Amino acid sequence: MSKLAITYAALAAIATVVNIAAQDISLRLYSGAFSIFASVAVGTIAGLAAKYVLDKKYIFSFKPRSAAHDVQTFIAYAAMGLVTTAIFWSFEFGFDQIFHTKEARFLGAVIGLAIGYVSKYMLDRKFVFGGAKSEQ
Structure with a gap:
């Protein structure tokens, strides 16, 4: 496994922890109508921001x-994440509907994010940061 793949996996794990932690905090602060959807949205935004900062630098x-x-x-980074977010949300809401915990x-x-991040790297490399190194 290449150093880049290991680094990407580690940063994806950090962004995943940020996402799940933000969801958990959101659920602790608000338990009313649509609380699960709100927590997933909060986690998605937090994870996206963390992943962008980490990806662009490292x-x-x-x-x-x-x-x-x-x-x-x-x-552009967020736009590339729309498809991968659909993957992640499908897994998260699917598991919620099946298991109810x-x-x-x-x-x-976590499963959806792992699948989505593999796809996201390829999209980001081609469409978001493709010319980044040549612009420096």
């Missing part, structure tokens, strides 16, 4: 030209 060595360029890049839902999230 995987793609990306240095934006300006704050505006960084925002543009983040928007928070632990099973989180296990579904």
Whole structure:
């Protein structure tokens, strides 16, 4: 296994922990209507932000030209995440519907995130950070 693959897996694990922790905190703070959906949304946003910061620095060595360029890049990064988010949410909500426990839902999230992150790397490499190293 290459150093890049190991690094990517470690950073994906960190972003996964951020996502699940944010979901758990959200559920502890709010348990009303749509609390599960709200927690998944909160976790998704937290995990996305963490993963972007980690990927741009440690995987793609990306240095934006300006704050505006960084925002543009983040928007492209988030857009590439729409398909992978659908994968992750399908697993998380699927496990919730089948098993009806928070632990099973989180296990579904971890499985979905792992599958999604493999796809996301390929999308990000091609469509988001493809020219990043040549721009420095």
